[in-house]
Amino acid sequence: MGIIRTLHLMHAFIQKDEAGNELKRSQALTDINISIDEGSFVAILGRNGSGKTTLARHLNALMLPTQGTVWVDGRDTSDPDAEEQIRRTAGMVFQNPDNQLVADVVEEDVAFGPENLGIPAPDIEKRIEESLQAAGMTAWRYSSPSRLSGGQKQRVAIAGMLAMQPRCLIMDEPTSMLDPQGVQSVMDAIQSLNRDMGITILLITHDPLEAMRAERVIVMDRGHIAMDASPREVFSRPAELEKLHILLPQTMQLADLLRQGGMPLPAGIMEAGELAEAAAALLSDRGGTQ
């Protein structure tokens, strides 16, 4: 059984006039059924407006379904009494690093979650140390967030979530406002949390390169799940991805073009090294037969 499950999850944004009559209805999520295994690293890939953020916000009770059910660790998100437990289980990191830090000192910000949970001070101290360590931000413990770079701020936000000791982290496009260096540092931090601490990661992204790092990719389109498979499988269907307005990473584009050009490359090539090897093998075969 997965740590996060949804069954026939639907969400509609409904605009009402003053009398409560429905003016406009836009269906953001339609019949979403997913189950996320504990300890896995799952990417939710989709372009703007595909419903991926709306989905993420359902997964820790920041939004409630119009229809259907979401369970986090067996608890129904629509049960108000379960809210705190759900948010402790599934933490959320947002897109804009500036708009999710509360305090003026890094350690105070990391302490914010545990303080809300009513954890006694010596334990908070320990949690701050551990989570800053895990996010690689120990050196900045007493700095002000306003003096940090975007990537560093985002890692403070991750540490702030870790301090609540969640089993699952939902990341809503955590790198989309960062420079390449910041992206790298945040992605590395995410991957090590998954690998070394066994935290379930749900990475919401519009970047196929980031999605490739996951072990499972769920592609969203117009509120539906369009694809749900391993990255190798998802990215070996370029025609389908193109219809969903998702660009293949460069290496795969090149492999795809080579295949179209008549080179019998095997399917599922993801990295530059793999492509080079496969191409070299083909060329040397050809050289051998001539």
Place this chain on the structure above:
Amino acid sequence: MRDMIIGQYYPGSSLIHRLDPRVKLLGTLLYLITVFMIHGPLSFAIVTAFLIAVTAVSHVPVKLMLKSLRGIMVILILTFIFSLFLTQGEVLVKMGPLHITKEGLSSGLYMLMRLSWLVIGASLMTLTTTPGRLTQGLESGLGFLTKFHVPVHETAMMMSIALRFIPILIEEETRIIQAQQSRGADFHTGNALQRVKKLTPILVPMFVSTIRRADELALAMDARCYRGGESRTSLHPLSFSRLDRQAWILLGIYTAAVVICFIFRV
């Protein structure tokens, strides 16, 4: 601007830095009152000695403390000039229609001293206390007001969020101004009214983005299980130490001394 607000705190670990913020808040309040009780050389000497002693113990460079006076320089000069020329009494110097009186000179100097002492004393508190500790001290010190339905925790939370967002909003303002200027906006010419009108294209985007930020921050706070002040703990809980108790006693003696001087007008 950025450094003015954030750089206010002078990091250190002196006795004054380590004092409980509640002691410092009440101490500052008592000090401000005593400055207004100065009515003679003896009370002046006591208050000044107290200010010098606390400054020395705090290890804050005197230069930094005097810097706080720069902000009110204009007020200081104006106050001095007004009392110098507008006080009636024994004439010392005559300059056309204006004359400086003996009483004017003494009351001018007196006002100058009083204002400077006030500002230096108050800045000593902000120089030795982080904004976070200060709001925490206010929250805990005024906690009794919760009984009278004053939203003490909420106000303290608002203050600390405001402090956190000041540098972000300044940065944003600069960016908006530059964006408008790059499209030909001119904020520096025209009369006062015209210039105020020109602020609209800065203020409107600022409001919109601030509301958007507030919305996102609320969501992020929700995700971190924030439910107001109830059953919340603190990373650095406030508790009075021996040092604080000693400070209370010293403050008591000091205040009593100034009050006695005030009664006898010395």
